[in-house]
Amino acid sequence: MTWVFWALLSAGxxxxxxxxxxxxxxxxxxxxxxxxxxxxxxxxxxxxxxxLDKHHGxxxxxxRSWLFLVLSGVATGLSWLCYFRALxxxxxxxxxxxxxxxxxxxxxxxxxxxxERLTLLKAAGGSxxxxxxxxxxxx
Numbered sequence: 001m002t003w004v005f006w007a008l009l010s011a012g013x014x015x016x017x018x019x020x021x022x023x024x025x026x027x028x029x030x031x032x033x034x035x036x037x038x039x040x041x042x043x044x045x046x047x048x049x050x051x052l053d054k055h056h057g058x059x060x061x062x063x064r065s066w067l068f069l070v071l072s073g074v075a076t077g078l079s080w081l082c083y084f085r086a087l088x089x090x091x092x093x094x095x096x097x098x099x100x101x102x103x104x105x106x107x108x109x110x111x112x113x114x115x116e117r118l119t120l121l122k123a124a125g126g127s128x129x130x131x132x133x134x135x136x137x138x139x
Contacts, residue, residue, distance in 0.1 A: 022092040030084040094123045097136035
């Protein structure tokens, strides 16, 4: 199975997340809803790590990796809090495309900070994503 397979599965589950969250958040504070969702994810992912016997690798994780994983977790939490608040306030069919502008930001930041090559095709694709997201969100 390639990265494309996993990325497509991720996209499918992300779509389900938006739709299920929009229904589930009705009448619930967005911060509380995020806490519930995060608790489920915590139990679920640790269950997988322990079930696959991967938790023994904790001791081998270096300080730099810990730092960036923790920062990534903080960014994820902030993203989810904002996403759930946006879902509570707006239609899922508009919120999700704006949220996917993260793809454009990743392309730009990966070139700036990770040294990934920004080709003309990637720039064009990112531009199309941005234009499409804005059209979907505000049409």
